[in-house]
Each structure stands twice: as C-alpha cells, then as structure tokens.
Amino acid sequence: MSEQQPPASNPPAPATSGTAKGAIEVHELTRVQVLIARRAAESRATVPAFEAGVEVDMEACLELRAGRKAEGGSPVPTITDLVVKACAIALREHPRLNGAYRDARFELHERVNVGVMVAATDALYTPVLPDTDSLPLDEISSRLRAAVERVRSGAITAAELSGGTFTVSNLGMHGVSRFGAVITPPQAAILAVGAVTPRAVVRDGEVVARHVMDVTLACDHRIVYGVDAAGFLARIRGLLEAPAGALAQ
Secondary structure (H helix, E strand, O other): OOOOOOOOOOOOOOEEEEEOOEEEEEOOOOHHHHHHHHHHHHHHHHOOEEEEEEEEEOHHHHHHHHHHHHHOOOOOOOHHHHHHHHHHHHHHHOHHHHEEEEOOEEEEOOOOOEEEOEEOOOOEEOOEEOOHHHOOHHHHHHHHHHHHHHHHHOOOOOHHHOOOOEEEEEOHHHOOOOOOOOOOOOEOEEEEEEEEEEEEEEEOOEEEEEEEEEEEEEEEOOOOOHHHHHHHHHHHHHHHHOOOOHHHO
C-alpha cells in the first residue's frame, strides 16, 4: 500500500481454539495487515476498476541486461527496474494515470512517484521512489535494491512508504504469467507484471521463439478511460521493446 507503517518487530503469536473443525490457529493481524485489508476492501467496494493488458517482446531488454552484466561495474537492472523506468516515462506523458479521482474531480500530481510492492514475512509493503521520472536506470536499480533490503530487515520507514502516485506489482519472479492487481486508493492505476517466458509468436509471417511478458493495467474508470489505458500500455510496450534509448539512460 502507498501509506503504511514500517514492519512491526514482534508480530503477535497465534492463538488456538477447538471447534467441530478441529483445532484452529487464530492469528491476530498486525497494524500493517489491518491497513492492507481495509484498503483492499475499500478499493474493491468503491473503485469501478477495469483491466487492460498487452504482451511485450522482452528480447531487447534481455540483451540490454546481458550487455550490462558483461560490462561489469554498474548494477545489472532487473526486469522490475526496467518496468519502473518505462512507467515513469509513460506517466509523465499520460498524466491521468498519475492522478486520482476525488469528490467528482481529477487530481493530477506534479511529481511522478512510483511505488513497487515488496513482500515481507507478515505483509506487503510499497517503497516509493520520489521523482522516478528524473532518475537514471542505474539509480532506480540501486534505490530499489536498498529499499527491498530495508523492507525485509524491518528497517523501512513510514516516509519511504508514502507519497506514491502509481504502483508496480511484479510476480514474474515467482513464475506467475499473468494476474490482476488491486488498485491502491486514491491512485488511478496499478501495473501487474508477469513472468518473462519463451513463447511461439508470429513475426513477419513466421513462427519464432521469443521471450515475452504479459503486463496487466488495472484502472479507476472514473479518471482513466479505455483509450487512456491503451495509450499508456502502448508507450510502455514501445519503451521495453526498444530499451536502448530513453529506457537505458
């Protein structure tokens, strides 16, 4: 979620009770889990969301990563890093995706602050990269690595979890090919990223093997319309399929 508390150091121990179903462990939710549950329920109950997705050819991104690895020195960008950079560029060009709907009006944010969902032991946290659109790819890589380490060590701060204007959720590293994510109110959208997998695709009239990734955009239909989502996804796909330009900077 975009507005969270840092991880609790000592989550409450589970309690047990006996019923006709046998022994049941009762786990009290942490403050963060309560907040996530409340926000998720609020999102599903109040946000008229729709989803749109595209398939992205990731061959060029894999080549970019291989080149960076061969060069050594700077951190090799992950798929998440590349997606975050692409989203930051596209959000600047599609301001409604970087906005919010409140009280029958659009709020378009000046700053592009992309959050990335990170799983910890007890909950999900969303570290935010302020002014993501102004960060070079190497800086995004370094900051995300550091944020993930702080989440998993319990050292992440509330300030690092606030101010997000858009969210990326990637389950590709867990083998999930496609999924829909829940919008974090009051944000207008969230991008769900699937695994990069080899598939048979048609290129120039021939069937060839390519590494492909599915991305699914969930949008608040009160501020983002179908054509907005389509344009945003097309821009992300274009950046990821030709990353040697703006994306690699």
